[in-house]
Amino acid sequence: MNLESVNAATNKVAEVDDVYLDFHTKDGVVAALSNVNLCITAGEFVSFIGPSGCGKTTLMRVLADLEQPTSGSVLVNGMHPSQARKERAYGYVFQAPALLPWRTVQDNVLLPLEIMGVDKDKQQQLAEEYLQLVNLSGFEAKYPWQLSGGMQQRVSIARALSVKPQLLFMDEPFGALDEITRDHLNEQLLRLWQQTQKTVVFVTHSIPEAVFLSSRIVVMSPRPGRIIDVIDCDLPADRTLDIRETPEFLTIAQRVRTGLAAGHNDDS
Amino acid sequence: MMTAKVSIQVQRKPGNVIPVLTVVMAIILVWYAGAIYLNSPQIIERYEKKSIDWTVSQLASDSWNMKRAVLPSPHQVAVELKKTIVDKNITSKRSLVYHAGITLSSTLLGFVLGAGLGVILAVGIVYVETLDKSLMPWIITSQTIPILALAPMVIVVFGALGITGLLPKSLISMYLCFFPVAVGMVKGLRSPQPMLLDLLNTYSASRWQVFWRLRLPSAAPFLFASLKVAIAASLVGAIVAELPTGGQSGLGSRLLSGSYYGQTNLIWAALIVAAVMSAGLVSLVGVIERKVCRRLAGGQEVSHGH
Numbered sequence: 001m002n003l004e005s006v007n008a009a010t011n012k013v014a015e016v017d018d019v020y021l022d023f024h025t026k027d028g029v030v031a032a033l034s035n036v037n038l039c040i041t042a043g044e045f046v047s048f049i050g051p052s053g054c055g056k057t058t059l060m061r062v063l064a065d066l067e068q069p070t071s072g073s074v075l076v077n078g079m080h081p082s083q084a085r086k087e088r089a090y091g092y093v094f095q096a097p098a099l100l101p102w103r104t105v106q107d108n109v110l111l112p113l114e115i116m117g118v119d120k121d122k123q124q125q126l127a128e129e130y131l132q133l134v135n136l137s138g139f140e141a142k143y144p145w146q147l148s149g150g151m152q153q154r155v156s157i158a159r160a161l162s163v164k165p166q167l168l169f170m171d172e173p174f175g176a177l178d179e180i181t182r183d184h185l186n187e188q189l190l191r192l193w194q195q196t197q198k199t200v201v202f203v204t205h206s207i208p209e210a211v212f213l214s215s216r217i218v219v220m221s222p223r224p225g226r227i228i229d230v231i232d233c234d235l236p237a238d239r240t241l242d243i244r245e246t247p248e249f250l251t252i253a254q255r256v257r258t259g260l261a262a263g264h265n266d267d268s
Numbered sequence: 269m270m271t272a273k274v275s276i277q278v279q280r281k282p283g284n285v286i287p288v289l290t291v292v293m294a295i296i297l298v299w300y301a302g303a304i305y306l307n308s309p310q311i312i313e314r315y316e317k318k319s320i321d322w323t324v325s326q327l328a329s330d331s332w333n334m335k336r337a338v339l340p341s342p343h344q345v346a347v348e349l350k351k352t353i354v355d356k357n358i359t360s361k362r363s364l365v366y367h368a369g370i371t372l373s374s375t376l377l378g379f380v381l382g383a384g385l386g387v388i389l390a391v392g393i394v395y396v397e398t399l400d401k402s403l404m405p406w407i408i409t410s411q412t413i414p415i416l417a418l419a420p421m422v423i424v425v426f427g428a429l430g431i432t433g434l435l436p437k438s439l440i441s442m443y444l445c446f447f448p449v450a451v452g453m454v455k456g457l458r459s460p461q462p463m464l465l466d467l468l469n470t471y472s473a474s475r476w477q478v479f480w481r482l483r484l485p486s487a488a489p490f491l492f493a494s495l496k497v498a499i500a501a502s503l504v505g506a507i508v509a510e511l512p513t514g515g516q517s518g519l520g521s522r523l524l525s526g527s528y529y530g531q532t533n534l535i536w537a538a539l540i541v542a543a544v545m546s547a548g549l550v551s552l553v554g555v556i557e558r559k560v561c562r563r564l565a566g567g568q569e570v571s572h573g574h
Contacts, residue, residue, distance in 0.1 A: 066466050085472055092470040098463050102485050102564040111481065115471045143566025163471075 012078070013167055013199045014040040014063055019072030021058060021225075031224030032058045033069065038218065038227065040201065042166070045193055047202045047210040048218045049256060050263065055225020056203045056218075060169050063201065064092055076167070088116060090167040091160030095175055097152035099144040099159075105131065106140035109159045116163060130158040133192065150181035157189075161196070170202045174209070183241055186212055194237060207260075208244055211235075211253045219256055221263025229259035299342050306338040307331040340533045345540065348533040353541075361517070364541050370518040371506050372545060374434050378441020379502040383495060385442060386449025393450070394457040394483070395475065411447050415440065415505065420512035437518075441505035445498040452494030456487025485564055492557035499549045507542060 021033040033055045040046050048056035061067040062074055065081035076084035084090065099108045109127040118126070131137055134154040144152055153173055160168060174182040190213055193200050204210050210217050211233060219229040233252055235243060243249050304327070311330045315322045332341040340348075349364070356363035389407065392399040419440050426436035460482050468478050510520025519538045526535035562569065 064470060066469060085470065088472060090470070092467070094463050094467065096463060098461075098467050100464070100482070100485070101566050101568075104566070112471045115468070115473045115477050115481070143568070145566055145568045 011042045012039055013042050013044075013076070014038070014201070015073075015075040016059070016063070017073045017075075019059075019062065019069045019074060021055070021062065021067065021069045033062070034224035034226045036072070036225075036227055038230075040199060042199050043197055045200045045202065045213055045215045046218060047204055047214040047216070048220055049204055049207065049210045050220030050225075050260065051205065051222055053225070054220040054222040054263070056220050057171055058225060059220075060171055060201055060203055064090060064169050088112075088163060089165060090169055091163060091165040093153075093156055093160045093168070093170040093173045095172045097144065097149075097156040099152055099155060101144055103143075104140065105136065105142050105144070105147070105155050108144065108155055109162050112159060112163045118163075126162045126164075127158075130162045131155075133161065134158045134188070148181075150177050150185060153177065153185070154188075157192075161192075166198055168198050168200045170200060172203050172205070175204070182209070187241060189213060190239070207253050207256050211249055211256065212239070212241070212244060217252075217256055219259035219263070221260075228263045229255070231255055231259070296342050299339075300332065303337065303339045303341040304328055304331045307334050310334070310338070336530045337532055340536055344533055345536045348537040349540065352534075352537055364519070364522065364537060367517055367519050367522050367538070368541050368545055371503070371510065371520065371542070374437035374509065374518070375441055375499070375503045375506040375545075375549070377434060378438035378505055379445055379499050381438060382442035382445020382502060383449050383498060386446040386494070386498070387453050387491075389446065389450040390453030390457055391479075393454050395479075407447060407450055410443070415444060415508055418443070419505075419508050423509060423512045437506055437509040440509035441502040444501040444505040448494040448497040448501065449491070452490045452497075453487055456490030457483045459490060460486040488564055489557075489561055492553065492561065496550050496553050496557070499553055500546050503542065503546045503549065 016036055016038040019033055019036040020031070023030045023032050036055075036059060038059075048059060050056050058067055062069050063076055063081060065076075065085040074081055077087075077089050079087070079089075099105075100111065103111065106127050109131060110123050113123040113126060127140070128137075131140060134157055136151065136154055136158065139147065139151070144155070147155065153176075157170075157173065174185050177185070186209060189200075193213075200213075202210075202213060212235075214233050217231040217233060218227055219231065220226065221228045231252060235248060235252075308327055308331050311327060311334060312322075331337070333344070334340075337344070352362060352364040356365075358365045358369075360366060389403060393403055394400070422440060423436050426432065426439075457479075464482055464486075465478070468482055473481070506518070507520040507523070510518035511524055519542050522538040523535055526532065526538065
């Protein structure tokens with residue numbers, strides 16, 4: 001084994017090998033994931049895209065050890081996902097902000113730090129740092145209900161980042177927001193990813209969002225949930241939202257759309 | 269915006285007072301009418317014995333001022349209340365304040381014990397799977413035993429062991445209290461959204477971290493709804509527990525001696541004191557509830573069914 005392949009091996013953040021996951025419902029067995037194979041390397045921004053029920057969220061939950069696969073193997077940072085979860089290897093941003101209403105913005109960001117036993121001075125410093133990163137300085141003492149939906153979701157992003165995970169899972173984090181807020185947060189997230197060099201796994205059902213943000217797009221299809229295409233995106237790093245009008249962007253978007261349509265046709 | 273808010277608050281207060289006063293007036297009217305209906309047969313009998321001619325207004329007046337009435341009228345009860353609350357020294361055995369104090373102490377002790385037991389059971393049920401399966405049927409069965417059947421046995425058994433007074437009475441209260449608290453608390457501890465539980469799971473939070481930081485605060489609205497039921501039940505338990513002690517002290521004993529000696533005024537006065545005390549305790553819990561729930565909503569005004 002030469003040096004390069006050793007490096008490539010250690011850079012693997014997530015490896016999914018022949019994973020199947022069945023949900024047992026009262027209407028029978030639903031194949032949420034079927035024959036899923038995927039490898040994510042450090043520093044990538046990988047989006048899972050597909051219609052509802054294609055298993056994109058389930059796949060991310062498997063990586064985060066919130067769901068157990070029926071068969072197949074999953075490694076996160078080279079360990080079993082449960083081990084990775086215990087070692088707090090990742091941050092997770094949910095579809096909704098999931099803030100505790102009785103805690104201020106600051107105390108919501110402190111929640112994971114308290115649980116992980118970070119020392120008090122350090123906690124304050126980290127909360128301050130990451131609230132600043134998501135442009136929420138000055139809102140520390142507010143309660144979640146006093147903030148707009150977009151601001152709440154930014155608090156939850158700051159909370160996920162505050163523990164400094166190298167891996168960030170984001171499950172349709174902007175799905176519930178209006179388009180203008182969403183565009184704005186997409187740009188912020190892109191900058192954040194470039195600044196912090198983190199690996200991001202992102203679930204969405206928006207094609208423009210996926211193409212704009214990702215370095216790689218995993219197209220999925222339902223019944224059974226499976227990967228039908230993996231598309232590399234090499235748009236320039238300094239891109240802005242304007243890029244969505246360019247031919248390069250539209251070509252990739254078209255390929256994603258074709259993949260989604262193919263998956264849909266299989267189904268009918 | 270501001271003016272609209274203010275005007276709503278201003279409107280709300282008289283809006284509450286008028287309906288309440290109307291209901292009170294209606295109750296008093298029905299009460300007076302009932303006093304005539306229930307007391308007049310005896311009065312008429314008396315008139316006939318003495319062959320007195322009588323008018324309707326005389327009948328009404330006599331029914332409302334009858335001694336040992338079947339249903340004493342409101343002003344008779346009011347006089348009795350004044351006599352037993354204002355005119356008596358509170359250390360006197362004939363003061364209702366003294367007896368109410370005795371009942372209150374066992375109500376509160378029973379409430380604290382019962383709420384504590386209810387919360388402990390709920391935590392056990394939520395956290396230990398075997399308890400979840402085994403405990404609930406027993407808790408429900410326990411409440412099918414009539415308290416009136418159970419209370420004398422408990423008092424007698426404890427009495428035989430030389431334990432009398434506050435503790436056995438509180439145990440009866442506790443017995444009525446723990447049930448609503450356990451049921452409400454189980455529901456409350458299970459109320460957090462799955463997403464929030466997942467969130468703490470991604471931090472690999474321990475069970476106790478999840479309990480203190482998520483489950484307990486989420487349970488508060490359910491707990492307070494149960495506590496309001498529980499404190500009223502606790503008072504009922506305390507009064508029932510005072511009946512078999514043979515009329516020594518407490519509102520229950522006043523009810524009992526009132527019925528022994530046909531002093532209906534005394535029964536009604538004691539009932540009213542019990543009702544007022546119960547309403548006071550429930551609203552006290554309500555005030556604490558509003559404070560706590562408001563805090564848990566981050567200072568946002570929350571509306572709960574009061």
